[in-house]
Amino acid sequence: MKRNSLSSFSVSLWLLFTAVMLQAVESAKGKYAHMLFNELFEDYSNALRPVEDTDKVLNVTLQITLSQIKDMDERNQILSAYLWIRQSWYDAYLKWDKDKYDGLDSIRIPSNLVWRPDIVLYNKADDDFSEPVNTNVVLRYDGKITWDAPAITKSSCVVDVSYFPFDSQQCNLTFGSWTYNGNQVDIVNSLDSGDLSDFIEDVEWEIHGMPAVKNVITYGCCSEPYPDVTFTLILKRKSSFYIFNLLLPCILISFLAPLGFYLPADSGEKVSLGVTVLLALTVFQLMVAEIMPPSENVPLIGKYYIATMTMITASTALTIIIMNLHHCGSEAKPVPQWARVVILDYMSKIFFVYDVGENCTSPKREKEEEHKLEGDDGCEGRHKEVRSHLSNNRNDDCDLKEKLNGNLHKSYGVHGENVRETVNCCSCYKMLIKNIEYIANCVRDHKANRAKGIEWKKVAKVMDRFFMWIFFIMVFFMSVLIIGKAA
Secondary structure, eight states, X not given: OHHHHHHHHHHHHHXXXXXXXXXXXXHHHHHHHXXXXXXXXXXXXXXXXXXXXXXXXXXXEEXXXXXXXXXXXXXXXXXXXXXXEEEEEEOTTSOOOTTTTTTOOXXXXXXXXXXXXXXXXXXXXXXXXXXOOOOEEEEXXXXXXXXXXXXXXXXXXXXXXXXXXXXXXXXXXXXXXXXXXXXXXXXXXXXXXXXXXXXXXXXXXXXXXXXXXXXXXXXXXXXXXXXXXXXXXXXXXXXXXXXXXXXXXXXXXXHHSGGGGTSOGGGSOHHHHHHHHHHHHHHHHXXXXXXXXSSSOOOHHHHHHHHHHHHHHHHHHHHHHHHHHHTOOTTSOOOOHHHIIIIIIIIHHHTTOOOTTOOTTOHHHHHHHHHHHHHHHXXXXXXXXXXXXXXXXXXXXXXXXXXXXXXXXXXXXXXXXXXXXXXXXXHHHHHHHHHHHHHHHHHHHHHHHXXXXXXXXXXXXXXXXXXXXXXXXXXXXXXXXXXXTTO
16 A cells, blocks of 8 residues: 555656746747847848848749638629638748757747738739738748638639530639839749648539639839739539529420410410410529629520520410411312322321321211211102102192283183182292202201311311420430530
8 A cells, every 4th residue: 555655646746847848948949939029020021021132032832722612603704712822931030049049949929020921812803902911920940931821712703604504613712913024033833733622522513623824924014023823613503403494494494385286275274374385484583693793694594494485485376376277267278189189198197196086996976977867868869869759749740830921811700710820839848948958058068167277277276286296305305415415
């Protein structure tokens, strides 16, 4: 027990001694840090370029880390991104011997105390010309200064929406010194591309790279070269959101338009269906127009909307023309011979269009129609027999009338009244025959006009089926074309 108590007491003393020594070391380093800071900045000025020889070029190493894409405003063509900007350079006046200061090799001080390169984003599109965040810099004993500063940048980006929503964009971030030329401050790439290791996944865009290229440009105003580093951010849009909210509803609505030709003409809904579909597509077109820039490049989905709206407008116009054919009455001209041969004989069989009451799966109706036609022919034959019999009786009565008229001049006896009755009966037969002929002519005219109207209705029905399949094929190929752009 005594040995255990002695060992625990010795451990406690060792820990206490170590803590006291560490505190003493830290206080000693803090003392040397204050001493170093006072000595370094006693005669230091952050207004001048920190080189011993003014003809010497100061190299600034630049590294960009992309953390997050805040927003891509296609309409205003502005990219908002959250960046970490790292700049490092050597200051010739901020060096010390670390052995002289108890091995102190680096200190962290506010960045506004030292000279900083005026590297800015050339294609900045922000109204607020604010400076980078005034974070601390890390100063090493050999004069190397490292400045890490976060920044939310808004840069101009030329957006090409020709293949929206299956588009890819390339946005440039160009950094360079605003006042120093290449003979004074030179920019060096730390890496061949931007750092994407800490990138936060975006819900709308995929990052396919961020290559960096150094450019040396000579402007017309000055003869000195001006270097800059351009980071090209390659973006690929995630199109799932737009497919399910803009494209798929349009495709489904487009397939409703050809069904307007399948509606019966007497329903009165053919034209209203086309107009409703056209208005629905107009709403989607306006939604796309609100987020797209007002440029000459029409997006792919906009072209699809325009083509579909044109097709629906054409289908509505054709529906009105076909409805006029359907409602042709007795005053219309007969169906031309070429239309009867091409449309009624051939196209009706190709598109399986039958007369009213006919069906390709019910041959019984065809037999009933044949029996009706035979019955009509029998009635017509009986009508002819009756009319011929009445004509014969009319001839006989007329002969009798002539005989009676000859005998009237010879005798004026008791039989005069019977003769008058016979003559009146002959005139009644004449009136009856005229009425029957009039009714027969009306029935024939009615049947002819009815057959003419049925033919025009069948022509309209065949044309409906023809245009329905034509527009179905057009919608299908347009949908396949726009979906194929996504592959």
